[in-house]
Amino acid sequence: MDATALLLSRIQFGFTISFHIIFPAFTIGLAAWLTVLEAMHLRTGRPVYQALFEFWLKIFGVAFGMGVVSGVVMGFEFGTNWSVLSKMSGPIQGPLLSYETFTAFMLEASFFGVLIFGRKRVPPWFYLFSTAMVSLGTTLSAFWIMVNNSWMQVPVGYLLQNGYFVPDDWTRIIFNSIVWSRFPHMLLAAYLTGAFCVAATGAWYVLRGDGYAETRVMLRMGLFLAALLLPVQLVFGHLVGDYVHDYQPAKFAAIEGRWHDEQPASEVLIGLPDAATASNKYEVKVPILGSIIGSMSLSSKEVGLNDFPPQDRPPVLIPFLTFRIMVGCGLVMLAVAWLGSYLSIRRRLRRNRFMLWTIFLSFPLPFIAILTGWYVAEVGRQPWVIYGLLRTADAVTPFLTAPAAMTSLVLFGGVYLFIFSFGTFYIYRLLRAGPTRLTVEPLRGASPNRPMSLAEPELAEPATAGE
Amino acid sequence: MVLFWVALLAVSILVYLLLDGFDLGVGMLFGLTRSNADRDTMLSTVAPVWDGNETWLVVAGVILWGAFPLVYSTLLSAFYLPVVVMLLGLILRGVAFEFRHRATSPSRWIWDLSFVGGSLVASFMQGVTVGALVQGLKFTDGVYAGGVFGWLSPFSILCGIGLCLGYALLGACWLVQKCHSEVRDAARRQIPVLATAVLAFLIIVFVHALIENLPIMHRWLDRPYLFVFPAIGAVAAAVLASSILHHNDRWPFFAVAVIFSASFGTLALSFWPYMIPFAITIDEAAAPHASLAFMFWGEGLFVFPLMLLYAAMGYRVFGGKVETKPGQH
Numbered sequence: 095m096d097a098t099a100l101l102l103s104r105i106q107f108g109f110t111i112s113f114h115i116i117f118p119a120f121t122i123g124l125a126a127w128l129t130v131l132e133a134m135h136l137r138t139g140r141p142v143y144q145a146l147f148e149f150w151l152k153i154f155g156v157a158f159g160m161g162v163v164s165g166v167v168m169g170f171e172f173g174t175n176w177s178v179l180s181k182m183s184g185p186i187q188g189p190l191l192s193y194e195t196f197t198a199f200m201l202e203a204s205f206f207g208v209l210i211f212g213r214k215r216v217p218p219w220f221y222l223f224s225t226a227m228v229s230l231g232t233t234l235s236a237f238w239i240m241v242n243n244s245w246m247q248v249p250v251g252y253l254l255q256n257g258y259f260v261p262d263d264w265t266r267i268i269f270n271s272i273v274w275s276r277f278p279h280m281l282l283a284a285y286l287t288g289a290f291c292v293a294a295t296g297a298w299y300v301l302r303g304d305g306y307a308e309t310r311v312m313l314r315m316g317l318f319l320a321a322l323l324l325p326v327q328l329v330f331g332h333l334v335g336d337y338v339h340d341y342q343p344a345k346f347a348a349i350e351g352r353w354h355d356e357q358p359a360s361e362v363l364i365g366l367p368d369a370a371t372a373s374n375k376y377e378v379k380v381p382i383l384g385s386i387i388g389s390m391s392l393s394s395k396e397v398g399l400n401d402f403p404p405q406d407r408p409p410v411l412i413p414f415l416t417f418r419i420m421v422g423c424g425l426v427m428l429a430v431a432w433l434g435s436y437l438s439i440r441r442r443l444r445r446n447r448f449m450l451w452t453i454f455l456s457f458p459l460p461f462i463a464i465l466t467g468w469y470v471a472e473v474g475r476q477p478w479v480i481y482g483l484l485r486t487a488d489a490v491t492p493f494l495t496a497p498a499a500m501t502s503l504v505l506f507g508g509v510y511l512f513i514f515s516f517g518t519f520y521i522y523r524l525l526r527a528g529p530t531r532l533t534v535e536p537l538r539g540a541s542p543n544r545p546m547s548l549a550e551p552e553l554a555e556p557a558t559a560g561e
Numbered sequence: 562m563v564l565f566w567v568a569l570l571a572v573s574i575l576v577y578l579l580l581d582g583f584d585l586g587v588g589m590l591f592g593l594t595r596s597n598a599d600r601d602t603m604l605s606t607v608a609p610v611w612d613g614n615e616t617w618l619v620v621a622g623v624i625l626w627g628a629f630p631l632v633y634s635t636l637l638s639a640f641y642l643p644v645v646v647m648l649l650g651l652i653l654r655g656v657a658f659e660f661r662h663r664a665t666s667p668s669r670w671i672w673d674l675s676f677v678g679g680s681l682v683a684s685f686m687q688g689v690t691v692g693a694l695v696q697g698l699k700f701t702d703g704v705y706a707g708g709v710f711g712w713l714s715p716f717s718i719l720c721g722i723g724l725c726l727g728y729a730l731l732g733a734c735w736l737v738q739k740c741h742s743e744v745r746d747a748a749r750r751q752i753p754v755l756a757t758a759v760l761a762f763l764i765i766v767f768v769h770a771l772i773e774n775l776p777i778m779h780r781w782l783d784r785p786y787l788f789v790f791p792a793i794g795a796v797a798a799a800v801l802a803s804s805i806l807h808h809n810d811r812w813p814f815f816a817v818a819v820i821f822s823a824s825f826g827t828l829a830l831s832f833w834p835y836m837i838p839f840a841i842t843i844d845e846a847a848a849p850h851a852s853l854a855f856m857f858w859g860e861g862l863f864v865f866p867l868m869l870l871y872a873a874m875g876y877r878v879f880g881g882k883v884e885t886k887p888g889q890h
Contacts, residue, residue: 156659162612163655167648169619173626173637174644180637184630185852192623195616196860196868203616204871207609208878215878258630261851491638498709502645509649513656516671520663 100490102499103175106506108472110167112465113510117161119464122236122281123288124154125229127315132225136218142307149308149529150292153521155210160517162203164510169195175499179479179489183259186252186267187242194238202231233281240277241268246480247471248272248341259480272341275333282327283467285319287460290427292316293434294457295525297450305444308529314438317453320431328424338474339388342481344406345474347399348413350384351377359384359396364418367410372400406477413474416466423463430456562853566628567843569861573624575825577617579731579818584611586732588654588680589725590751591673599744600673602883606739608658609879613872615651620868627856629846632836639698639705640690640712647686654679684728685721689713692720695770695777695828700840716769723762730755731821734801734814739883745810752805752813756798763824776839780831787830794823 128150135143169191172180180187205224208216212224251266252259261267293316299309339346347353351362353372361384365377385394399407434453437443443450479486584607591603607614626633637644653675661672693712700706733755736748770778781787797819804812834842847853 156663159656159659162615163652166615166619166651166655169622170637170644170648173622173633174641175638177634177638180626181630181634184626184633185848188623188627188630188633188848189852189856190627192620192627192856193860193864195619195623196864199616199619200613200868200872203613204875206612207875211609212878255849258849260849261855264851264855491641493705493708494638494641495709498641501642505645505649509652513652513660516660516664517656520660523663 098496099494099499106503114164117157119284119287121158122232122284125232127288129225129229132222145529152524176489177491186259186261190242198231198235241273244273272337279330279334283464289316289320290460291457294454297453301450317434321435324428343397344402348408348410349417351414352398354398357395358382358393367414408474408476413470416469420463420466423459427459563847570624573621580614582728583731583735585680585684586728589729590732592677602744605883631846643686643690647683650679650683684725688721688724689717692717726758731817734817737810738814790823790827794820
């Protein structure tokens with residue numbers, strides 16, 4: 095095994111999967127929102143829903159395309175770079191991911207074609223059905239991925255035979271409590287991402303003086319949904335923390351920045367963990383809170399990192415920091431969603447430019463929260479790739495050379511950077527252009543700060559022709 | 562159970578070859594026309610279905626992983642660079658469908674280029690891996706020992722070119738079936754050239770196998786019934802020639818699809834019972850029964866037919882010839 099090839103493979107996997115998760119995180123929520131819009135359009139017949147649907151569908155198309163192509167890579171990278179892992183755990187991970195492909199990918203792919211190109215070729219009910227099927231596909235895909243990853247985090251229901259992880263109890267593998275706290279956590283995160291992106295877009299349009307009904311619907315639906323989901327997300331986040339506490343104590347200690355056993359344990363709010371001295375610099379601690387968070391008790395003993403031999407400890411700094419960033423993002427999002435919803439209900443939001451700017455600028459928060467959340471999960475479980483059973487260092491393709499790994503890393507880096515730049519640019523341009531208006535549906539009490547014709551000439555005259 | 566998954570794997574690979582084959586082929590032919598209107602037409606024949614077509618590659622990949630983990634891990638790691646380059650090709654062509662439509666005319670050439678280049682590179686690399694498999698990879702004690710470039714040989718490069726030609730032929734037949742006027746006529750003129758090139762390629766491969774005395778040739782002498790497949794292929798080739806002469810739009814695609822299936826059948830059966838020729842057999846590679854059964858009772862028995870159903874639904878919704886006016890995104 096080549097140590098450089100191992101490091102490069104880890105960087106490559108981290109890079110390609112971080113790149114990939116951005117798009118599903120966005121499109122899972124967006125697909126659900128599109129289904130709701132299309133259903134409301136069919137029910138009410140209001141053009142505003144159709145205009146929004148057509149508009150977000152274009153953005154969905156670009157993001158979905160990037161999600162698909164970067165996802166195909168993931169399915170093969172297990173074999174190219176992690177051949178020992180894919181061979182040993184193939185009997186478990188292979189069937190799980192094959193269920194993902196069978197139940198989700200073909201569903202998404204077939205109905206995505208109908209969604210983009212088939213509006214005029216199929217009856218309205220079938221079009222709505224296709225939208226729902228794409229949405230179902232994205233959700234199923236997330237489900238199987240979470241089952242698969244949860245098994246790697248907490249392997250259950252297996253036997254080790256002749257160097258293979260052989261499935262012993264599929265019900266335990268799929269229907270364990272860890273999956274059912276992590277899958278909702280991920281799904282809610284995706285819905286929140288969709289909600290914030292939609293609300294931020296609405297805020298942006300109001301800021302530039304656009305007072306159409308589409309804008310109001312975006313702002314309100316986005317903010318209300320986020321306001322409702324965020325408290326639920328905090329609960330599921332706590333449940334995910336519970337499984338880490340019970341099954342991955344070293345990861346939990348790293349997240350908490352706890353080096354020694356403590357009873358009762360304090361909670362490090364901020365600080366800078368230093369592995370060399372096994373202590374935190376600049377730490378701010380709250381006594382007893384650590385025991386409350388870890389075990390819901392005032393006096394429990396909580397485990398510190400020093401209980402684990404150095405070769406079994408995760409790197410501390412990354413899980414410690416990324417966890418705090420994730421939670422921070424979540425709390426800021428909660429504040430933005432609640433305050434924004436409150437102002438919206440009181441009909442004061444559209445005049446509050448500071449709040450509109452805050453909502454607009456908060457769109458990266460859910461993405462950052464998802465990425466950092468995954469870094470906590472994946473870096474925190476090191477040095478294991480299958481927790482407690484197979485080390486990452488032993489999972490890499492044994493004959494992979496550093497030059498080969500370097501070549502692929504550079505190629506992936508270059509191509510991803512290239513398509514990401516153009517993809518974001520195209521999405522930005524679609525967002526800037528805004529929805530094509532199908533009819534004039536002005537907003538009650540709208541008071542744009544400047545004449546719309548000056549702000550955005552092409553939007554001044556609503557296109558009544560359209561579809 | 563093992564046989565079921567071998568069969569399903571074979572079906573998935575064949576469906577992939579035929580479906581992504583034609584859209585990769587259209588991608589390569591896309592580079593041969595200068596007219597923007599023709600390009601739009603060509604793209605619109607594959608745009609609604611390409612994603613589903615490419616999914617069959619993932620289907621084959623995950624069946625391989627779930628049912629034959631040893632082969633999945635061995636093949637992908639042995640073909641490290643070809644797989645990576647193929648994936649990058651598929652990425653570049655995949656995003657081109659959406660991006661080309663979003664780009665303004667001055668920058669459209671970037672996505673035209675990435676569509677053609679990506680299709681070409683992906684097809685070539687697929688051919689190279691098949692060629693290298695036929696020729697045989699180097700193994701020591703069941704572990705791949707061929708090094709980073711173990712797959713590279715004149716023969717594998719020849720197979721890469723051959724598969725590009727084959728996909729282009731399939732793509733041309735698809736265009737004949739789906740288009741009117743200029744695009745169809747251009748494709749109709751390309752078919753004889755491509756068909757001749759593919760035939761020449763098959764002859765060269767055969768002669769090469771004879772001269773090099775590839776182990777795979779012995780299978781042929783042992784199993785004379787294998788010659789049924791080339792015979793079917795020859796009949797299909799005759800149908801192709803006749804349908805082109807009679808300006809029939811429907812039959813060329815099916816004729817070439819049969820030629821592809823016959824070639825695939827030939828190859829698959831001459832590998833039997835090996836999955837990686839003369840190193841790993843089907844039984845050695847098969848996952849434990851608990852894995853195969855779990856896959857069988859859910860996805861094999863129920864989801865697979867459903868998948869075929871909605872893949873077919875896509876082709877039904879977008880059936881018939883495409884309109885030849887540009888910009889129908």
